[in-house]
Structure formats: C-alpha cells, structure tokens
Amino acid sequence: MTQGDTLTPLLRVQNLGCAYGTRSVVRDISFDLWPGEVLAVVGESGSGKSTLLNAVAARHVPSTGQVTFALKGGDHQSIYAMTEAQRRTLARTDWGFVHQNAADGLRMNVSAGANVAERLMALGQRHYGNLRAQATDWLERVEISPSRIDDRPDTFSGGMRQRLQIARNLITQPRLVFMDEPTSGLDVSVQARLLDMLRMLTRQMGLAAIIVTHDLAVARLLAQRMLVMQGGEAVESGLTDQVLDDPQHPYTQLLVSSVLQP
Amino acid sequence: MTTPAPSTPLLHLQSVSKEFVLHLQSSTTLPVLKEFSLQLSAGECVRLSGPSGMGKSTVLKLVFGNYRASGGHIFVRSTDGEMVDITQADARTVLHLRSHAMAYVSQFLRVIPRVAAIDIVAEPLLEGADSPFSPSQARELAAHWLERLRIAPSLWQLPPATFSGGEQQRINIARSFIKPRPLLLLDEPTASLDPENTQTVIELIAEARAQGVGILGIFHDNAVAQSVASRTVAMQPISPTP
Numbered sequence: 001m002t003q004g005d006t007l008t009p010l011l012r013v014q015n016l017g018c019a020y021g022t023r024s025v026v027r028d029i030s031f032d033l034w035p036g037e038v039l040a041v042v043g044e045s046g047s048g049k050s051t052l053l054n055a056v057a058a059r060h061v062p063s064t065g066q067v068t069f070a071l072k073g074g075d076h077q078s079i080y081a082m083t084e085a086q087r088r089t090l091a092r093t094d095w096g097f098v099h100q101n102a103a104d105g106l107r108m109n110v111s112a113g114a115n116v117a118e119r120l121m122a123l124g125q126r127h128y129g130n131l132r133a134q135a136t137d138w139l140e141r142v143e144i145s146p147s148r149i150d151d152r153p154d155t156f157s158g159g160m161r162q163r164l165q166i167a168r169n170l171i172t173q174p175r176l177v178f179m180d181e182p183t184s185g186l187d188v189s190v191q192a193r194l195l196d197m198l199r200m201l202t203r204q205m206g207l208a209a210i211i212v213t214h215d216l217a218v219a220r221l222l223a224q225r226m227l228v229m230q231g232g233e234a235v236e237s238g239l240t241d242q243v244l245d246d247p248q249h250p251y252t253q254l255l256v257s258s259v260l261q262p
Numbered sequence: 263m264t265t266p267a268p269s270t271p272l273l274h275l276q277s278v279s280k281e282f283v284l285h286l287q288s289s290t291t292l293p294v295l296k297e298f299s300l301q302l303s304a305g306e307c308v309r310l311s312g313p314s315g316m317g318k319s320t321v322l323k324l325v326f327g328n329y330r331a332s333g334g335h336i337f338v339r340s341t342d343g344e345m346v347d348i349t350q351a352d353a354r355t356v357l358h359l360r361s362h363a364m365a366y367v368s369q370f371l372r373v374i375p376r377v378a379a380i381d382i383v384a385e386p387l388l389e390g391a392d393s394p395f396s397p398s399q400a401r402e403l404a405a406h407w408l409e410r411l412r413i414a415p416s417l418w419q420l421p422p423a424t425f426s427g428g429e430q431q432r433i434n435i436a437r438s439f440i441k442p443r444p445l446l447l448l449d450e451p452t453a454s455l456d457p458e459n460t461q462t463v464i465e466l467i468a469e470a471r472a473q474g475v476g477i478l479g480i481f482h483d484n485a486v487a488q489s490v491a492s493r494t495v496a497m498q499p500i501s502p503t504p
Contacts (some may be wrong), residue, residue: 034354036390192375199374203388221374225353239327239353246329250285257286 008070010035010176010208011056016065018051025051026062026232035175036206040219040240042255043229049212050180052229056210057097057178058087069094069176092119096169096177100184102161105168106153112139112164113149119172138167142197159190163197170201177202179211183218195221216259220244228252266304271339272445272476273302273325278334278349280320294320296500297334300478304444307467307477309487312497318480321497322447324348325478326366327356338363338445361389364445365438369453371430373423379433380404380418386441407436412459427454439466446470448479452486464489 009032018026026048033039041049055062058079068076072094079087091097099105106115116135117125125131136146142163144156153161162182169177182198183191199222202209213219219226219240226243228236228251236249247253266272280295295317302308310318323329325336327348337345341362346355360366365386374382384404387395395403408418411432417425422433431454438446448467452460460483467477467490481487487494 037354196374196376224357238330239356241328242330245323246282248283248330253285 008074008076009033010037010070012066012068012076013056014066014068016052016055016062016067018048018055018060019063024063024232026055029065029227029234031227031234031237033176033208033210035208036202037225038202038207038209038211038223040223040226041210041212041229042214042216042219042226044214044255047229048232049214049229051232053178053180053210053212057095058082058091059097092122093172094175096172096174098162098165098169098177098179098182100181102153102158102165105165106161108154109152111150111152112144112156115153115164116167116171118168123172134171138171139164141201142167143193157190159186159194162186162194166194166198166201170205170207173205175208177207177209179209181213182211183213184215198222216244216256228255266339266444266474266476268303268305268474270304270474271301271345272304273300273339273478274335274337274345275300275321275325276335276337278321278324278336279332280317280324280329281332293500295324298497299334300495302445302476302478304474304476305471306493307471307479307491309491309494310478310480310497311487311494316497316499318497319449322366322449322478322480325445326360326364326447327351328366341444361386363443364447365441365443366447367434367438367449367451369431369449371422371434373421373430375421375423377421378419379413379422379425380408382422382433383407383436383440386437403440404436407440408433411436411462428456428459431455432459435463435466439470442470442473442475444475446475446477446479448477448481450480450482452481452483460486 011033014030016026016029017024029052041052043049054060056067061080067079069079070076113132113135116138117131120131120134136149139146139149144160144163153164156164183194186194195218211222223240226237226240227234228243230251236243236252243252244256247256276299277297278295279297281291281293284290284292310321312318320329324331331349336348338348338359340346340359346359348356380401384400387393387400387403388397413429413432422430435451452463455463464486471477
C-alpha cells in the first residue's frame with residue numbers, strides 16, 4: 001500500500017510472554033502496529049490485557065519475546081535494549097501513557113498548567129510565556145477552560161482530570177499512546193465527550209494507540225483493529241467490526257453476546 | 263476517483279461459502295451461503311434478489327470484509343488495478359480498500375455520540391493523513407450532499423441519534439456518496455425513504471453508474487430495482503447438507 005512513511009510498522013511485538021514468578025500471565029503475543037492505527041485490546045479482568053500493555057510500553061520487562069519501535073530516523077530498536085535514559089526520553093516525547101486512574105498520571109499537587117507543560121520543560125523549554133501559551137492551547141483542545149490553568153487537578157472532576165491527563169500526554173505530539181481503560185469510571189455523558197475527543201485527536205494527529213478496554217463499544221468507536229485476550233492468550237484478532245460482527249472464537253462469541261444493547 | 267473503463271472487472275466472487283459456527287449453542291453450524299459466484303464490472307448495477315434469509319446481506323458483508331468467508335475467494339479491484347483477495351488480505355489492506363476502492367451503505371446508521379450530522383457526512387473525506395481536503399472544504403461538500411438529500415439545515419449541527427429512520431438512512435447515503443469509490447455496496451438504500459427521496463437515490467445510482475461505478479445492491483422494492491439494476495442475480499436457498 002502506498003502511503004508515505006507507512007512502509008514499516010511503528011511498533012512490532014513478537015512472541016511476548018510475561019510471568020509473575022512461575023505463573024505465566026501473558027503468553028506468546030505478536031502483532032504489528034502501523035502509524036496512525038488504533039488497536040483495542042479487549043478481554044475480561046485478569047486476562048492479561050494490562051500486563052501486556054505495561055510490557056509493550058516498557059514499564060516492565062517481559063520474560064520472553066521482543067518489542068521494537070521505529071525511532072524517528074526509521075530504525076527499529078528493541079525497547080528493552082535501550083538505556084534507561086533513552087527509554088525515559090522516548091516515554092516523554094514520542095510516547096504517551098494514559099492511566100485508568102488519572103491521579104496515577106498527574107501530579108495532583110501542582111497546577112493544571114504545570115501538569116500540561118511538564119513534558120515540554122523536561123525537553124528543555126524554559127520560556128515561561130511560551131509554556132503557558134501552549135498549555136492554554138491544550139487545555140482548550142481538551143475543553144478545559146483556560147481560567148482553570150492555575151488550579152490544581154485535585155479540584156477537578158474525574159472527567160476533567162482524565163482530559164487533563166490526555167493533554168499532558170499529547171502536548172509533545174507523540175506518535176504512540178498507550179491507554180489503560182481511559183473511559184471506565186466516568187459517567188456516560190462524560191465518557192461520550194472523552195471518546196469523541198480521543199477519536200478526533202487520534203485522527204487529526206495521525207496518532208497510533210493501543211487501548212486496553214473491557215468495553216466493546218469503546219473499542220468499536222476508537223479502534224480499527226482488535227485483539228481479544230483470554231487467560232493470557234490472544235484468542236482472536238482482526239478488524240474491529242469483523243471481530244465484533246462475525247466473532248469466530250467461542251470466547252469472543254460469549255463476550256459479544258454478553259453486551260447489553262441500550 | 264480514477265474512473266475505470268466500462269466493463270473493467272471490479273469484483274469477482276469465486277465459490278464463496280459462509281457458515282456461522284455458534285459455539286454457545288453446542289457448536290451448531292448455520293450455513294448461509296454455499297459456493298456462490300458472481301462477477302461485476304464497472305458501470306453495472308447488479309441486484310441480489312430473493313426472499314429474506316437467502317444470504318443477500320451476507321454477500322455484501324463478505325465483500326466489504328465485515329464477515330469472514332468460510333470458503334472461496336473474493337477479489338476486489340484496488341485503485342492500482344490489482345485484484346486483491348479480501349478473504350486473504352490483512353487488516354491494513356482491507357482498510358485501504360474500504361477507504362479507496364469500495365463503499366458500503368448499510369441499512370442502519372451507526373451514530374457517534376456528540377458528532378454533528380454534517381461532520382458524520384464529511385468524515386470519509388478527512389480520513390488518512392494524505393487527505394486532500396481541509397475540514398472546511400469537507401463540510402462544504404457535506405452541506406451540498408445534505409441539501410441534495412433534503413435534510414433540513416436546522417438538523418445539520420445536531421448528532422443524528424434522535425433523527426428519524428429515513429433521515430438517518432439519508433445521512434448514511436450522503437456519507438457514502440460524498441467520496442466516490444469504484445465499487446458501491448447498497449443494502450436496501452431506499453427502505454425507509456419517501457417517494458421523493460427514493461427518486462433522488464435512484465438518480466444518484468444512475469449518476470454513479472454513468473461515472474463507471476459498479477454497484478452490488480439489495481432492493482426490495484421492485485420498481486426501484488427495475489429503474490436502477492442492469493442485471494439480477496437470484497439467490498438460491500441452500501439445500502441441507504446430508
């Protein structure tokens with residue numbers, strides 16, 4: 001397919017396995033993620049989705065397998081073979097990580113503006129006026145009133161905190177964002193707003209993302225591709241609409257038929 | 263869209279079968295399509311006919327890659343002229359074909375919370391980083407299509423979740439026609455439309471055909487079918503396997 005710089009995958013996961021002690025939690029997962037592509041990882045609690053996400057995001061080292069990422073120059077490099085310093089730089093520039101609980105991804109005791117601008121400061125930007133202008137711009141993009149820029153996130157509602165966390169991650173224009181249940185725990189109208197925003201931002205910025213969710217509707221809305229996990233294994237994968245409309249594996253059929261249709 | 267010359271083959275189904283295995287019901291196998299073959303060329307409009315349950319919609323979904331075939335091959339002509347087998351293609355290839363080579367109008371609009379009707383219609387034009395349209399250009403074109411399909415301007419900025427069935431169907435049609443693609447799959451596009459709008463859809467189909475678009479469609483209304491279809495393929499019931 002001829003599409004500019006999309007000739008190699010952005011991220012390549014090969015035979016990934018994770019074990020806690022002798023208990024294996026994730027077994028033999030392989031997939032490629034291409035620039036601009038959103039992949040949903042679905043499955044019930046305990047299926048290994050979050051463990052997989054954390055391993056792929058280099059937040060912990062898997063017991064087997066390999067993950068390589070296409071650096072800006074185009075070279076694929078193993079994320080586990082990088083130095084700690086390289087990984088940190090990657091994590092705060094080209095990658096983002098959105099936690100299920102916003103408090104895990106925010107600094108609750110500094111202002112919203114400082115939260116959003118932190119990654120820019122880590123990259124060496126020091127001009128206060130510029131930092132504030134960019135923070136203001138991003139607050140607006142995630143529909144938080146710039147008048148709240150000096151307020152601390154512990155004065156924000158759950159939905160606002162989640163949007164703040166997203167702004168904080170996207171300000172450096174990352175190419176890949178990991179999201180762990182980004183919308184769970186929010187009430188439906190707040191969830192709809194967040195989903196709409198995520199959908200728009202991933203499209204406008206050509207962002208690739210891996211989204212762990214147990215909500216099939218969220219997966220359908222955001223992701224082109226889907227990976228279904230059960231007991232640490234990928235039991236089915238494919239186009240999102242294909243997996244949801246024509247599920248092949250018994251577990252996927254159970255999952256799809258268990259959803260309430262409002 | 264680069265218009266394919268008339269009679270260029272666009273779609274070829276070779277002995278396509280589809281059965282659903284219902285694992286939750288003691289792995290019952292439900293055959294819906296058996297060794298179905300069909301060829302379709304540029305400028306043709308082929309009607310799939312037959313009573314409900316013959317697998318007409320299934321054929322469209324198989325071609326679009328929404329269902330996975332149990333047997334056979336489905337070749338769709340890509341924009342660079344290659345016949346790509348949907349049943350073997352990877353996810354990226356299918357997505358690329360959907361965005362450039364084929365469009366599918368389902369009977370129901372999948373609404374997206376909070377997104378205005380005009381943006382839902384404009385969306386296909388803005389897909390991909392290489393889209394030649396700016397958001398305002400895309401909205402302008404979307405407005406043109408909404409007007410043509412008689413959606414009241416007062417509705418354009420509203421999310422279509424609360425629209426009537428006919429309005430939702432017209433949004434769906436506008437959304438597919440806004441970005442011409444060589445192959446068009448239509449699943450009862452006029453099912454909930456009034457005569458005036460049905461007439462508009464008939465005109466749209468005729469225009470698309472004149473531009474070389476190949477159409478595979480399901481039309482329950484015989485009058486509609488007679489005015490749009492160049493050929494009819496009758497779907498046969500599957501004889502129960504011994």
